[in-house]
Amino acid sequence: MILSRRRFAASLGGALGLGLAGAGAGRAAKTVRLSFQRSSTLLTVLKTNGTLETRLGAAGSGVSWHQFTKVIEPMNTGAVDLHADVADAVPIFTQSARAPLTFYAMEAGSPRADAIVVPAESEIRSIADLKGRTVGVSKGSGCHFILAAALKREGLSFADIRPAYLEAPDGAAAFGRGSLDAWVIWDPFLAIVQAKRPVRVLADAGGLSSYNRYYTVNDSFAAAHPEIVATVFSALVEAGRWVKANPKEAVALLAPLWGDLPPEVVATVNERRSYAVKPVDRAALAEQQSIADTFLEAGLIPRRLDATDVRIWQPPAGRG
Incomplete structure (x- = not known):
């Protein structure tokens, strides 16, 4: 060091x-x-x-x-x-x-530095599949916009999901214990969860924001x-x-x-x-x-x- x-x-x-x-x-x-x-x-x-x-x-x-x-x-x-x-x-x-x-x-x-992820074993395969699901996101963050923009691109809005407003550490804990269907998160938390367990990336900021x-x-x-x-x-x-x-x-x-x-x-x-x-x-x-x-x-x-x-x-x- x-x-x-x-x-x-x-x-x-x-x-x-x-x-x-x-x-x-x-x-x-x-x-x-x-x-x-x-x-x-x-x-x-x-x-x-x-x-x-x-x-x-x-x-x-x-x-x-x-x-x-x-x-x-x-x-x-x-x-x-x-x-x-x-x-x-x-x-x-x-x-x-x-x-x-x-x-x-x-x-x-750095558009790959945040993403919407679900457990690899989840039946959720697309943003459209988030309808009616609980999605963790930090309110007011860049990820908040990524989620809103991704939903809008699919003709959906926040009214179509159950947003769980959680700061990153709390979101990590909730995602880890299965309380969230999906999580929208940035690095280093994104890289951490990807290393801990198999996850599927539904979308990153590419095409939505330069981030x-x-x-x-x-x-x-x-x-x-x-x-x-x-x-x-x-x-x-x-x-x-x-x-x-x-x-x-x-x-x-x-x-x-x-x-x-x-x-x-x-x-x-x-x-x-x-x-x-x-x-x-x-x-x-x-x-x-x-x-x-x-x-x-x-x-x-x-x-x-x-x-x-x-x-x-x-x-x-x-x-x-």
């Missing part, structure tokens, strides 16, 4: 200086609060290696980390400064709640500390490149942090995710509109949204 961390640090080269460029643009924050969730691979890499502690510490800022399972509430309330990366559907709910959030990075699509991930920061923090946002953005870009360029080292680092998962499970997760972090392109947010419209039709948000009407931070020249 020490070796892999040293390789990670070495691979960043002179990034410390790059990450702190422009650090005089604003007063250093006393403590930068970051949240993450289990699927936040790149933030987990940075946390484990102390990358942000080193870079931001050199500019006079401390770092505190906060892990959440339910991410919408802390995003809406501004409980931290920079929020866990989230799948494409989550910002629809935060935008609907008028949360003061700025998009500062996006991770290119992009977005990184957000509180508006006030982005305005007051753009140099910190730039440092975090650069670190995320580098961490994504490192994971893809060093698959064995990345597996060795992440497996213990994900509950000592078998290396092949972690490798599957990393293979399915793009980890390609880039600046947010407003035009690319057009896909968000279909998610917003689907959720409005399903009664999940109270009003129509222009999903592209969000605040976007752009990195200084040379950072993207």
Whole structure:
């Protein structure tokens, strides 16, 4: 593990200086609060290696980390400064709640990283067969949209199934004991269940969503500390490149942090995710509109949204 961390640090080269460029643009924050969730691979890499502690510490800022399972509430309330990366559907709910959030990075699509699964022995063979069945899904997640869109494609809606709104760990337990007919879930939970038992994939996000991930920061923090946002953005870009360029080292680092998962499970997760972090392109947010419209039709948000009407931070020249 020490070796892999040293390789990670070495691979960043002179990034410390790059990450702190422009650090005089604003007063250093006393403590930068970051949240993450289990699927936040790149933030987990940075946390484990102390990358942000080193870079931001050199500019006079401390770092505190906060892990959440339910991410919408802390995003809406501004409980931290920079929020866990989230799948494409989550910002629809935060935008609907008028949360003061700025998009500062996006991770290119990984449509195979979430799926609708049933036990291999199930008689359910298609999305249409879900009618009248109990389907587990995390409310407000990217998987929530995948389920809604997959049902709509078959002429069905949430009214045609029995949705069981469960956070991922609870969904895993319910699926394992047979309380769910189907489960809609993302990696690493998807890879875990596929490794534990034979399952059938009814559909993944392919053809329904690119399954992009977005990184957000509180508006006030982005305005007051753009140099910190730039440092975090650069670190995320580098961490994504490192994971893809060093698959064995990345597996060795992440497996213990994900509950000592078998290396092949972690490798599957990393293979399915793009980890390609880039600046947010407003035009690319057009896909968000279909998610917003689907959720409005399903009664999940109270009003129509222009999903592209969000605040976007752009990195200084040379950072993207």
